[in-house]
Amino acid sequence: MQQQISVITLGIASLARSRAFYSRGFGWTPVFENDEIAFYQMNGFMLGTWVNPGLDGDMQRRSEQVPSAYCLAHNVADKADVEPAMQQLLEAGGTLLRKADAPPHGGFRGYVADPDGHAWEIAWNPAWAIDERGLVTFGV
Amino acid sequence: MQQQISVITLGIASLARSRAFYSRGFGWTPVFENDEIAFYQMNGFMLGTWVNPGLDGDMQRRSEQVPSAYCLAHNVADKADVEPAMQQLLEAGGTLLRKADAPPHGGFRGYVADPDGHAWEIAWNPAWAIDERGLVTFGV
Numbered sequence: 001m002q003q004q005i006s007v008i009t010l011g012i013a014s015l016a017r018s019r020a021f022y023s024r025g026f027g028w029t030p031v032f033e034n035d036e037i038a039f040y041q042m043n044g045f046m047l048g049t050w051v052n053p054g055l056d057g058d059m060q061r062r063s064e065q066v067p068s069a070y071c072l073a074h075n076v077a078d079k080a081d082v083e084p085a086m087q088q089l090l091e092a093g094g095t096l097l098r099k100a101d102a103p104p105h106g107g108f109r110g111y112v113a114d115p116d117g118h119a120w121e122i123a124w125n126p127a128w129a130i131d132e133r134g135l136v137t138f139g140v
Numbered sequence: 141m142q143q144q145i146s147v148i149t150l151g152i153a154s155l156a157r158s159r160a161f162y163s164r165g166f167g168w169t170p171v172f173e174n175d176e177i178a179f180y181q182m183n184g185f186m187l188g189t190w191v192n193p194g195l196d197g198d199m200q201r202r203s204e205q206v207p208s209a210y211c212l213a214h215n216v217a218d219k220a221d222v223e224p225a226m227q228q229l230l231e232a233g234g235t236l237l238r239k240a241d242a243p244p245h246g247g248f249r250g251y252v253a254d255p256d257g258h259a260w261e262i263a264w265n266p267a268w269a270i271d272e273r274g275l276v277t278f279g280v
Contacts, residue, residue, distance in 0.1 A: 001168070006268065052209055058243065073145065075144070098198075
């Protein structure tokens, strides 16, 4: 199968609260929204935010509102961009998980949870190229 | 901030078990792997699979091994590709969540969980274009 993910969908409690976080925190605009879902056009795929129980009903699995073992990362261009970006997310309703510091594998990063508890890493990783479309390529 | 996600990282219990699912089920090859993490080059971003407690330690948040409200989707080119793709994932160690059927919003889809419980939707969605690089564009 093509090495491709078409959508990442996050279950949310309130579309208005989630929309405010992503629009004010990240500055992102949905390409589509209705009463229960908003899609953001990302770098080659979609980010979906879907009010539950819509997503649970679609998956046919009841989810728990507890911290779960996965995270999404947004990379910034410069080390000095990490902390201001995290601050903007916190002011838009995010919760601090980890203050920015340098991991053993290099770069600089911190973590913020969105209003529904979905974890975001904000990272500067000089080894990974990001082109003007936001397409990220693995590098060492 | 650029409308960009650089990495989706999934916490896993065993790299060998996860690697077997992604290589035999999806047919994907890591671009990098060591003893605790494997990265797959996706369509404009990375998929990371990281043995816990590595990811939890990095996030500084202890995760629970329970179903959580998010999912990843892989889109296929034809409606007839959905069920064989799901079958291949089940044979590689996945668990069926929802047999494929037609959702109200159109297309055809089912859900399979990976060996660590991460939910995957396998979908045919004729409204969303996928180019030869796997880049997905929102369409209606």
